[in-house]
Amino acid sequence: MRIIQSGFGAVGQSLAGLLESRDDIYTKYGIMTKFVAISDSGGTIHDESGLDPARMIQKKRQEGTISDSKKSISSIIQNMDADVLIEATPSNYIDGEPGMTNIITALKRGIHVISVNKGPLALALPSLVEMAVYNGVYLRFSGTVGGGTPILNYAKKSLRGERITSFRGILNGTTNYILTSMGGGMSFEEALGDARGRGYVEADESLDLDGWDVAAKLTILSNWVMNQKTTIHQVERDGIRDVTQQDIQRSTERGNAIKLVANCNDVISVGVEDVPFDDPLCIHGTLNAASFTSEHSGTQTIIGRGAGGIETASSVLRDLLDIRQVVTK
Amino acid sequence: MRIIQSGFGAVGQSLAGLLESRDDIYTKYGIMTKFVAISDSGGTIHDESGLDPARMIQKKRQEGTISDSKKSISSIIQNMDADVLIEATPSNYIDGEPGMTNIITALKRGIHVISVNKGPLALALPSLVEMAVYNGVYLRFSGTVGGGTPILNYAKKSLRGERITSFRGILNGTTNYILTSMGGGMSFEEALGDARGRGYVEADESLDLDGWDVAAKLTILSNWVMNQKTTIHQVERDGIRDVTQQDIQRSTERGNAIKLVANCNDVISVGVEDVPFDDPLCIHGTLNAASFTSEHSGTQTIIGRGAGGIETASSVLRDLLDIRQVVTK
Numbered sequence: 001m002r003i004i005q006s007g008f009g010a011v012g013q014s015l016a017g018l019l020e021s022r023d024d025i026y027t028k029y030g031i032m033t034k035f036v037a038i039s040d041s042g043g044t045i046h047d048e049s050g051l052d053p054a055r056m057i058q059k060k061r062q063e064g065t066i067s068d069s070k071k072s073i074s075s076i077i078q079n080m081d082a083d084v085l086i087e088a089t090p091s092n093y094i095d096g097e098p099g100m101t102n103i104i105t106a107l108k109r110g111i112h113v114i115s116v117n118k119g120p121l122a123l124a125l126p127s128l129v130e131m132a133v134y135n136g137v138y139l140r141f142s143g144t145v146g147g148g149t150p151i152l153n154y155a156k157k158s159l160r161g162e163r164i165t166s167f168r169g170i171l172n173g174t175t176n177y178i179l180t181s182m183g184g185g186m187s188f189e190e191a192l193g194d195a196r197g198r199g200y201v202e203a204d205e206s207l208d209l210d211g212w213d214v215a216a217k218l219t220i221l222s223n224w225v226m227n228q229k230t231t232i233h234q235v236e237r238d239g240i241r242d243v244t245q246q247d248i249q250r251s252t253e254r255g256n257a258i259k260l261v262a263n264c265n266d267v268i269s270v271g272v273e274d275v276p277f278d279d280p281l282c283i284h285g286t287l288n289a290a291s292f293t294s295e296h297s298g299t300q301t302i303i304g305r306g307a308g309g310i311e312t313a314s315s316v317l318r319d320l321l322d323i324r325q326v327v328t329k
Numbered sequence: 330m331r332i333i334q335s336g337f338g339a340v341g342q343s344l345a346g347l348l349e350s351r352d353d354i355y356t357k358y359g360i361m362t363k364f365v366a367i368s369d370s371g372g373t374i375h376d377e378s379g380l381d382p383a384r385m386i387q388k389k390r391q392e393g394t395i396s397d398s399k400k401s402i403s404s405i406i407q408n409m410d411a412d413v414l415i416e417a418t419p420s421n422y423i424d425g426e427p428g429m430t431n432i433i434t435a436l437k438r439g440i441h442v443i444s445v446n447k448g449p450l451a452l453a454l455p456s457l458v459e460m461a462v463y464n465g466v467y468l469r470f471s472g473t474v475g476g477g478t479p480i481l482n483y484a485k486k487s488l489r490g491e492r493i494t495s496f497r498g499i500l501n502g503t504t505n506y507i508l509t510s511m512g513g514g515m516s517f518e519e520a521l522g523d524a525r526g527r528g529y530v531e532a533d534e535s536l537d538l539d540g541w542d543v544a545a546k547l548t549i550l551s552n553w554v555m556n557q558k559t560t561i562h563q564v565e566r567d568g569i570r571d572v573t574q575q576d577i578q579r580s581t582e583r584g585n586a587i588k589l590v591a592n593c594n595d596v597i598s599v600g601v602e603d604v605p606f607d608d609p610l611c612i613h614g615t616l617n618a619a620s621f622t623s624e625h626s627g628t629q630t631i632i633g634r635g636a637g638g639i640e641t642a643s644s645v646l647r648d649l650l651d652i653r654q655v656v657t658k
Contacts, residue, residue, distance in 0.1 A: 018625065025490075148626030149626060150488065157482075158482045159647075160650050161354075161647045280612060283609055296643035297476075300478050300631065302483075303631075304627060314490065320490075
């Protein structure tokens with residue numbers, strides 16, 4: 001498979017390293033991968049005969065960018081021979097760019113798309129899905145929700161034969177870490193400072209603290225799992241900035257913890273809620289959790305790491321296998 | 330699909346009711362189901378043109394058995410035209426009968442098998458899988474682990490592209506309920522009495538209390554998920570009879586709860602362990618939980634109801650869809 005990858009940050013580099021290290025992807029699944037172009041914020045690099053992943057990672061570390069070409073990534077996607085675009089530029093919830101243009105260009109040319117960028121999906125998932133179907137290609141995005149934990153896949157494939165009637169989840173590790181620290185006695189500012197120090201907080205802090213990241217993931221879930229045609233603008237959204245140490249203590253006394261919960265039933269909303277300590281959803285630290293309630297099987301909760309370069313890269317690998325299975329049928 | 334069902338207890342009746350009530354199984358999946366024979370402990374009933382599920386449930390309730398034929402279930406499986414056997418007789422860990430003979434007879438005749446009976450699988454899963462492969466049919470058993478919670482399917486399908494390196498789980502709701510009650514202050518005898526009163530304990534109490542049920546589920550998991558060729562005799566097995574109120578208190582003081590944990594890594598074992606309160610595996614009441622640790626994605630825990638007639642019936646429906654998808658390819 002000839003891969004164009006837009007974005008070469010933590011996930012992009014982890015993926016390059018993963019594909020490089022796993023010989024069994026060819027021996028076990030028959031998939032030969034080749035990066036024919038990569039972009040980062042500094043520019044692009046491309047080679048019809050394939051780029052060496054290890055050298056790209058090294059170049060990025062040494063020079064800060066892989067750039068050595070004057071071509072833009074959009075003209076590369078428009079013109080180069082490729083099977084799949086892996087879109088891994090940063091999420092942008094204003095207009096979704098540059099990911100939006102990258103994805104649309106690829107889909108229209110009949111190139112499969114795997115996106116770990118939530119921006120374009122949160123803003124336009126219904127129409128992007130339609131565009132993929134119309135052009136006979138696959139749009140996959142397992143890594144956007146739950147990092148390496150296959151939450152979307154679980155809901156879509158493991159619960160076949162049943163209707164999922166509602167969903168609740170804790171989908172942002174950073175805010176859950178801050179709320180957990182506050183449960184241990186820290187003030188909001190102290191907990192935020194600690195999370196910043198550990199590198200958990202996005203450069204644009206509002207994405208975490210004001211619930212944008214959760215709202216984006218919830219939009220993706222509601223479309224993919226619940227068959228709703230929604231965008232991020234339909235999500236009732238609130239964050240954790242107003243949670244005080246007093247709120248936390250009052251909640252603890254009642255046997256609960258305050259969590260930033262994403263809900264999908266009649267309404268789609270993100271906001272702080274009391275969650276009982278013995279609810280499986282009540283997870284601590286940077287973990288993520290998703291509870292699906294289905295017709296016959298009750299409520300099922302899946303818990304795992306929500307982020308991380310190598311974890312998210314493993315979900316891209318699953319998407320590659322998924323696409324390949326379909327293509328080779 | 331022409332179905333022979335051996336066993337007509339809680340799961341069998343729930344499945345008959347489920348298939349009867351869900352018109353969309355035909356409209357959505359194109360699957361037309363027909364029970365051509367059913368057995369229970371009283372005997373058998375069969376009709377080439379199909380048995381009415383609602384009437385069978387009513388007959389069972391009114392007469393205590395569906396029996397109206399002199400034919401044995403094994404001769405029916407041997408001779409009747411059918412696509413799939415649903416094996417739902419009680420689990421027996423001595424020789425696996427009558428399920429063992431039912432399953433082997435069906436596989437040899439080229440009839441797919443869905444088993445919710447753990448006995449034959451715990452005793453001989455490696456050879457039964459081989460027999461299914463050799464005869465070109467499918468052997469499925471989603472309902473044997475986790476009831477309606479698709480634990481086996483999750484591990485097998487949602488984590489594609491990764492190796493699962495180890496497994497831990499709480500796989501028996503009855504013992505977890507008893508240990509949870511003891512955590513609330515009851516003695517072992519009181520907690521057992523309470524669980525009996527609620528109908529949670531198997532007629533043969535040893536299956537729950539001495540870890541046989543967990544060992545059987547663990548055997549199935551280790552074969553299906555970890556590709557080990559094991560039988561229940563290789564499981565190091567211990568139960569909960571020796572847990573005292575003192576043990577519970579000592580554990581609580583350390584921030585832990587005592588749980589009956591199934592482990593699969595270098596050894597395969599079932600025994601009581603301290604589990605920290607903030608470990609996602611530390612679930613309460615009758616819930617089940619399974620934690621898989623994989624190569625790239627860390628530890629992922631899935632939590633849900635572990636038993637129940639309708640929940641387990643929903644997993645049989647998933648197996649039917651799984652088989653059908655393959656058959657119609």
